[in-house]
Amino acid sequence: MTMDAQGRTATFGKAAAAILLAATIFVVDTFTPLGYAIAVLYVLVVLLSADFLDERGIWIVALMCAGLTLIGFLVGHAESLSTGPVVRFAISLCAIMVAAFLELSNKAANSRLASQAALLDLTHDAIFVRDPADIITYWNRGAEQLYGWTAADAVGRNANDLLQTRFPTDLTRIKAELLETAQWEGEVTQTKRDGSEVTIQSRWSLQRDKHGTARATMETNSDVTLRRAAEQALRKAQAELAHVTRVTTLGELAASIAHETSQPLAAVVSNGEAGMRWLNRESPNIDAAKASLEKMVGNARRAHDVIARLRALARRSEPELLSINLNEVVDECLMLIHREMEDRRIALELTVDPSMPPILGDRVQLQQVIINLMMNALQAMTNPDSPRLLRIITRADNADGDMAVLELIDTGIGLAPEIADKLFTAFHTTKADGMGMGLSISRSIVEAHGGRIGASPNPLGGAIFVVRLPADRKGAAP
Numbered sequence: 001m002t003m004d005a006q007g008r009t010a011t012f013g014k015a016a017a018a019i020l021l022a023a024t025i026f027v028v029d030t031f032t033p034l035g036y037a038i039a040v041l042y043v044l045v046v047l048l049s050a051d052f053l054d055e056r057g058i059w060i061v062a063l064m065c066a067g068l069t070l071i072g073f074l075v076g077h078a079e080s081l082s083t084g085p086v087v088r089f090a091i092s093l094c095a096i097m098v099a100a101f102l103e104l105s106n107k108a109a110n111s112r113l114a115s116q117a118a119l120l121d122l123t124h125d126a127i128f129v130r131d132p133a134d135i136i137t138y139w140n141r142g143a144e145q146l147y148g149w150t151a152a153d154a155v156g157r158n159a160n161d162l163l164q165t166r167f168p169t170d171l172t173r174i175k176a177e178l179l180e181t182a183q184w185e186g187e188v189t190q191t192k193r194d195g196s197e198v199t200i201q202s203r204w205s206l207q208r209d210k211h212g213t214a215r216a217t218m219e220t221n222s223d224v225t226l227r228r229a230a231e232q233a234l235r236k237a238q239a240e241l242a243h244v245t246r247v248t249t250l251g252e253l254a255a256s257i258a259h260e261t262s263q264p265l266a267a268v269v270s271n272g273e274a275g276m277r278w279l280n281r282e283s284p285n286i287d288a289a290k291a292s293l294e295k296m297v298g299n300a301r302r303a304h305d306v307i308a309r310l311r312a313l314a315r316r317s318e319p320e321l322l323s324i325n326l327n328e329v330v331d332e333c334l335m336l337i338h339r340e341m342e343d344r345r346i347a348l349e350l351t352v353d354p355s356m357p358p359i360l361g362d363r364v365q366l367q368q369v370i371i372n373l374m375m376n377a378l379q380a381m382t383n384p385d386s387p388r389l390l391r392i393i394t395r396a397d398n399a400d401g402d403m404a405v406l407e408l409i410d411t412g413i414g415l416a417p418e419i420a421d422k423l424f425t426a427f428h429t430t431k432a433d434g435m436g437m438g439l440s441i442s443r444s445i446v447e448a449h450g451g452r453i454g455a456s457p458n459p460l461g462g463a464i465f466v467v468r469l470p471a472d473r474k475g476a477a478p
Contacts, residue, residue: 011052018048022065030072039069039092043099050103058107062100066093126200126221130159132214146223148193159219164191179214182206187224199225271295323358323472324366326404327394333370334392337378344378346388353395359404360472361449369442369453373408373465376439380412380463387411402471403451411462415455423455 022045029038042065049061073089126143130136136159139151147154147163154162160171166189167174178184184204191197200221207216275292278285330352341348374390381388391409396402415423423439446453451469458464 014048014052018045018061021045021048022068026068026072029069030075037088037091037095039065039072039089040095042066042069042092042096046096046099047103050107055104055107058100058104062096065096069093069096126223127218128154128159128221129216129218131216134159136162137216143221146192146198146221147190165189178204178206178217182208190221198223199228268296268300320362321360322363323360324363325358326356326366326406326469327352327354329363329366330370330392330394330406333367333374336371337374340375340378341390344381344388346378346381346390349389349391351391351393356394356396356404357402357471359449359469361469362445365445366449366469369445369467370406372439372442373467377408377410377412377463377465380410380414382412386461396471397468403468404471406467406469408465409458409462411458411460414461415457415463 022042025038025041025045032038045065046058046062050058053061069089069092073085123140123142126146127138127140128136128143129138136154136157139149139154143154144150149162159165168186168188174184174186182205184202186202188200188202189197190200201224202222203220205218205220206214207218209215271292275289275296278289278292330350334348334350374392377390381390389411391407393405393407393409395405395407397405443453446467446469449469451467453465453467455463455465
């Protein structure tokens with residue numbers, strides 16, 4: 001039997017029951033000498049009819065029941081009217097009309113709720129409601145489509161058990177936040193009916209009663225699995241591009257790199273030869289030989305440090321966020337471009353704030369940003385008749401939040417105001433042989449660290465680049 005046929009059969013059964021009940025009440029009320037308001041039982045007929053009739057039909061049934069009550073009263077008491085039967089008659093009529101009115105009000109309220117629930121079914125988001133014990137009480141069509149369970153399957157089940165939800169933090173803390181703010185939003189992992197996992201952006205809203213007691217929680221969930229996969233692929237592509245850019249920059253710094261490594265290695269040889277001479281004397285000078293050996297060790301460590309920094313810049317690896325000192329990163333970058341600055345006869349004016357708090361970041365990525373900005377500044381100062389000065393300033397800025405600030409000011413060809421905002425756009429370049437990716441990658445790295453990077457013309461000629469990075473107060477010394 002189809003659902004429609006079953007529905008028609010049930011409606012017919014209820015209608016037959018209502019008619020039979022009305023007839024029984026009429027007979028008992030009219031032809032039995034009971035001193036009770038039997039006609040009040042017509043209320044049951046009205047309530048039973050409300051399951052399958054509309055507003056007009058309910059009023060018709062109520063009026064018919066009132067008519068049967070009147071007939072029964074006239075047949076049984078028309079000859080001798082007394083107070084008791086009249087009162088019972090009035091009570092019965094009032095009960096029938098009040099029952100009809102209340103049933104119609106309830107029907108209207110249910111209709112409004114059904115309309116609102118139907119609206120929730122129009123959204124593509126999965127929406128469900130659960131009680132304080134996490135038992136599901138409502139499950140919309142979007143939830144059926146996303147998770148695979150029908151409303152009949154899901155309602156009455158524990159939400160976390162059904163979906164095997166994995167939360168980003170302890171569930172107790174999440175519920176405490178929900179009770180405090182009546183809202184929670186976060187990313188969770190859930191399991192569908194077919195066993196596959198989905199990444200969900202979940203938003204919770206808590207409903208309270210007039211006494212402030214938590215009654216229900218509505219979850220609005222969006223599937224972001226594909227979006228997160230695309231973001232991960234984009235981050236991987238950006239990391240690959242950043243790696244290529246770092247290697248390209250190292251190629252440009254070949255002369256400086258050779259100088260930085262050859263100097264300590266040459267010093268190792270010189271100190272080693274000196275130590276041998278002190279030992280080969282007729283009366284070996286042990287103290288002088290020991291001093292030469294100590295210098296050898298120091299220069300060897302210096303060469304090792306330079307090579308380690310180069311290897312870190314050249315290797316392909318995932319970002320590693322640590323608490324680092326921005327001043328130290330600037331010093332390391334200056335070591336790599338020192339030779340380049342000497343060859344271009346560029347003076348350096350370095351002003352650092354020793355009290356600046358540490359920042360939370362990836363050392364290699366921040367080195368890439370700073371080296372790129374330094375190289376751009378060096379390459380912009382090509383006019384032999386103009387002063388060549390690179391000013392580097394680090395400072396703390398508490399007025400703009402708790403920020404560590406790095407400024408690079410050059411005296412190069414400068415920036416036209418109309419291109420200052422375009423400098424960080426991919427493939428935009430002012431160099432004849434440039435790709436236009438260095439500053440774009442630098443901006444991505446800085447923004448990924450929660451910071452900002454900007455450029456403006458230098459009023460004295462040249463350009464000013466400013467990098468702002470949030471301080472890591474947790475990593476600061478107490």
